[in-house]
Amino acid sequence: MLMFAVSRLLRAGLTILFVMTFAFVVLRLSGDPALLIMSVDAPPEAIQAFRKAWGLDRSLWEQYFAYIGHATTGDFGKSMRDGRPAIELVMERVPATLVLTLPALALKVGIGIPAGIYAALHRNTFADRLTMAVSVAGFTMPSFVLALVLVLIFAVTLGWLPASGADSPVHAILPIVTLGTAGAAIMARFTRSAMLEVLGQPYIRAASAKGVTWPRVVARHALPNAAIPTVTIIGFMIGSLVAGAVVVETVFAWPGVGRLLVLAVANRDLSVVQAILMVIAAWMVSANLAVDLAYGWLDPRVRGIAASGH
Amino acid sequence: MAMRESFPAALRPTGFGALARRVAGLPLGVTVAGLWLSAMVVIALGADLMLPYSVTAFDLKARLMPPVLFGGGIAHPLGTDELGRDVFSRLLLSIRMSLLIAFFGTLIATTLGTALGFLAAHFRGRVESVILMAIDFQASMPFMIIALSVLAFFGNSLPLFVALMGFHSWERYARIARGLTLAANEQGYAAAVRQLGAGPGRIYGLHILPNIASTLIVSMTLTFPEIILLESGLSFLGLGVQPPLTSLGNMVGYGREYITRAPWIMLAPAGVIVLTTLSISLLGDWLRDRLDPTLR
Numbered sequence: 001m002l003m004f005a006v007s008r009l010l011r012a013g014l015t016i017l018f019v020m021t022f023a024f025v026v027l028r029l030s031g032d033p034a035l036l037i038m039s040v041d042a043p044p045e046a047i048q049a050f051r052k053a054w055g056l057d058r059s060l061w062e063q064y065f066a067y068i069g070h071a072t073t074g075d076f077g078k079s080m081r082d083g084r085p086a087i088e089l090v091m092e093r094v095p096a097t098l099v100l101t102l103p104a105l106a107l108k109v110g111i112g113i114p115a116g117i118y119a120a121l122h123r124n125t126f127a128d129r130l131t132m133a134v135s136v137a138g139f140t141m142p143s144f145v146l147a148l149v150l151v152l153i154f155a156v157t158l159g160w161l162p163a164s165g166a167d168s169p170v171h172a173i174l175p176i177v178t179l180g181t182a183g184a185a186i187m188a189r190f191t192r193s194a195m196l197e198v199l200g201q202p203y204i205r206a207a208s209a210k211g212v213t214w215p216r217v218v219a220r221h222a223l224p225n226a227a228i229p230t231v232t233i234i235g236f237m238i239g240s241l242v243a244g245a246v247v248v249e250t251v252f253a254w255p256g257v258g259r260l261l262v263l264a265v266a267n268r269d270l271s272v273v274q275a276i277l278m279v280i281a282a283w284m285v286s287a288n289l290a291v292d293l294a295y296g297w298l299d300p301r302v303r304g305i306a307a308s309g310h
Numbered sequence: 311m312a313m314r315e316s317f318p319a320a321l322r323p324t325g326f327g328a329l330a331r332r333v334a335g336l337p338l339g340v341t342v343a344g345l346w347l348s349a350m351v352v353i354a355l356g357a358d359l360m361l362p363y364s365v366t367a368f369d370l371k372a373r374l375m376p377p378v379l380f381g382g383g384i385a386h387p388l389g390t391d392e393l394g395r396d397v398f399s400r401l402l403l404s405i406r407m408s409l410l411i412a413f414f415g416t417l418i419a420t421t422l423g424t425a426l427g428f429l430a431a432h433f434r435g436r437v438e439s440v441i442l443m444a445i446d447f448q449a450s451m452p453f454m455i456i457a458l459s460v461l462a463f464f465g466n467s468l469p470l471f472v473a474l475m476g477f478h479s480w481e482r483y484a485r486i487a488r489g490l491t492l493a494a495n496e497q498g499y500a501a502a503v504r505q506l507g508a509g510p511g512r513i514y515g516l517h518i519l520p521n522i523a524s525t526l527i528v529s530m531t532l533t534f535p536e537i538i539l540l541e542s543g544l545s546f547l548g549l550g551v552q553p554p555l556t557s558l559g560n561m562v563g564y565g566r567e568y569i570t571r572a573p574w575i576m577l578a579p580a581g582v583i584v585l586t587t588l589s590i591s592l593l594g595d596w597l598r599d600r601l602d603p604t605l606r
Contacts, residue, residue: 011446014443015446015447015450018443018447019447019451022447023459026459026460026463026464027463029463029464136588136591136592137584137588139591140535140539140584140587140588140591141584141587142539142542142543142546142559142580142583142584142587143543144542144543144546144559144562144563145562145580145583145584148562148566148569148576148580149580151569152569152573156569156570156573240452243452243454243455244452246454246455246458246547247543247546247547250547251566261455261458262458262547262549264462265458265459265461265462265549266548266549268462268465269462270462270463273458273459273462273463274459276455276459277455277459280451280452280455281450281451284450284451284452285450288450
């Protein structure tokens with residue numbers, strides 16, 4: 001298990017390094033960072049000072065290592081817009097995003113998993129078809145369309161809920177429902193197919209044949225085995241807790257990381273974009289790491305494979 | 311397939327009769343999806359010939375007219391926007407733009423991914439590890455975020471944007487191509503052609519590619535709607551297709567400002583997005599059942 005954990009940790013570190021390198025390469029490819037980050041009409045002395053401060057007058061390799069050094073300490077420079085350190089701006093937005101995405105995750109898991117299990121156990125009934133139809137709609141409907149349809153119904157026509165803003169807890173309802181509905185559809189579909197896969201296995205028939213009652217077969221034999229692929233999807237959803245609300249936050253004018261990213265991209269505020277990129281990468285990688293470790297804990301076979309190096 | 315076998319060769323019906331019979335054998339959902347997509351393709355190819363109005367022609371006397379069944383006139387079947395421009399005409403051009411971007415994006419992703427998968431399977435060793443690492447990286451970051459940061463760094467232009475869409479899900483094809491090529495190399499036919507002295511280009515292009523094509527095509531039915539959703543999402547945020555060009559996501563983003571007074575500006579393109587992605591998914595599911603046993 002230790003070997004397994006160490007190898008996963010190394011991979012996680014490597015991915016972060018890859019993201020940093022990606023940001024560095026893309027930044028260098030896009031032209032002179034000094035001219036990009038400073039405005040075009042900045043005085044030449046200021047541009048020179050910026051080049052010196054960021055080491056742009058040194059060789060590419062030195063620049064690369066300096067960049068990695070800055071990035072690992074969370075120093076991405078200051079936001080072009082309000083002059084505050086970019087990483088600070090990003091970190092103070094994270095809680096607002098989590099206020100939306102955590103309840104949405106609870107909705108996804110709380111509705112999606114039971115619905116998927118129910119559909120799998122009652123295959124080809126009306127309930128199963130209904131679940132699948134809703135889930136296909138959830139797959140194919142873009143979040144901004146769902147968001148706007150909900151706004152049209154609940155804010156414009158019925159007037160029950162506010163259309164956008166973040167002044168009160170009521171403002172969070174529509175964005176949470178938007179995020180949760182689409183995710184629950186995906187969750188239901190994956191849970192259903194994982195359950196169907198497991199229910200078709202010989203050991204389920206064997207358990208039934210030796211006289212185990214059906215509820216017990218489901219609870220003791222089917223559910224634990226179907227949990228493994230489901231954990232992957234949940235891990236993926238945890239990974240996107242910070243990054244997964246870009247569109248929805250923008251539609252509802254919710255002051256989270258996603259909206260900051262859209263504004264930063266529109267204004268080409270590069271330090272902020274880089275800081276967000278790194279925060280999201282670090283979060284995703286940690287989530288993936290947690291899922292890998294959970295796998296190792298849930299499924300002893302995974303440990304063995306990783307430790308023997310295959 | 312069963313249909314074809316049920317007729318003796320000499321009596322096999324030809325022309326429209328056969329086509330009609332074959333269509334009648336399809337599930338209803340697939341038929342409807344196919345019809346909808348055919349209509350979309352016709353629009354994409356011939357939008358210029360079909361435009362009832364010029365997209366820029368405005369008619370200030372007919373501002374914010376509702377669609378035809380909601381109190382509007384037949385002159386503007388989907389209503390007009392706040393300058394009296396015809397929503398239907400704009401919709402046709404948007405459909406063309408969104409489909410073209412998704413088409414070229416899918417093409418780039420497939421070509422790039424398959425080529426990299428072949429390279430990894432052919433050279434193994436260090437080349438393979440580098441490609442596998444790139445696959446891991448691509449799979450570990452949400453592509454929306456990568457796309458947004460590239461747009462921030464490079465600015466936006468249509469060719470760059472299309473190329474960017476082509477980087478969406480290339481890793482899926484790289485994985486499939488590598489896996490299936492490794493498997494094919496252990497089967498007799500690839501080894502036999504190699505023994506006969508065929509070069510790599512011939513082996514991969516003429517022998518392995520046709521054998522893995524069905525799996526790749528089924529994956530394309532996943533990538534195509536994903537790119538439509540990604541493109542429309544970015545365009546909706548104002549970071550994708552830039553005015554004066556217009557795409558479906560663009561139209562929704564723009565119609566959003568009139569959601570209280572003229573929801574049809576937004577609902578028409580939103581409906582097209584949902585129906586198109588839904589149709590491709592239905593068709594893709596059906597194709598997967600017919601063509602590809604490995605993805606089931």
